[in-house]
Amino acid sequence: MPAGDPQRTWFPRMIRRLRAEWSPDMSMSMLIELRDRLDELLHQIRRLGNIKTPMFTCPKCGKTARGAEPRVSVRAMILFLGRFGIASKEQVKALEKAWTKYREVHQLDIEGKIQPVSACHNGKSE
Numbered sequence: 001m002p003a004g005d006p007q008r009t010w011f012p013r014m015i016r017r018l019r020a021e022w023s024p025d026m027s028m029s030m031l032i033e034l035r036d037r038l039d040e041l042l043h044q045i046r047r048l049g050n051i052k053t054p055m056f057t058c059p060k061c062g063k064t065a066r067g068a069e070p071r072v073s074v075r076a077m078i079l080f081l082g083r084f085g086i087a088s089k090e091q092v093k094a095l096e097k098a099w100t101k102y103r104e105v106h107q108l109d110i111e112g113k114i115q116p117v118s119a120c121h122n123g124k125s126e
Helices: 012-021 028-048 074-083 089-106
Strands: 055-057 064-066
Touching: 012 028, 012 074, 028 074, 028 089, 074 089
Parallel strands: none
Antiparallel strands: 055 064
């Protein structure tokens, strides 16, 4: 594996796993679990391949630091089902719509985790 792939998120092993484990009749919770496994695989591949994130320099202060580690979001996983020909355009569109609704109803972040309640409103909307 080339060590010079700092911005890469989807590796062949991840695509193979997505092909093998995705099913059109998966529940949203199963879809989130698949995302969790793919995200863990991404971090394992990057760790074992010693793939570091790119360096960035802040334009304001000039400080240089590594960028954040890439993550697999549920929506990205859904879109990649279409990109890699695993699901049809129609399936991807329907799944993306269902995910958006599910995420809003259950107040989940992009990774399918429960969003923390805002301290300034104690969970109440105005």
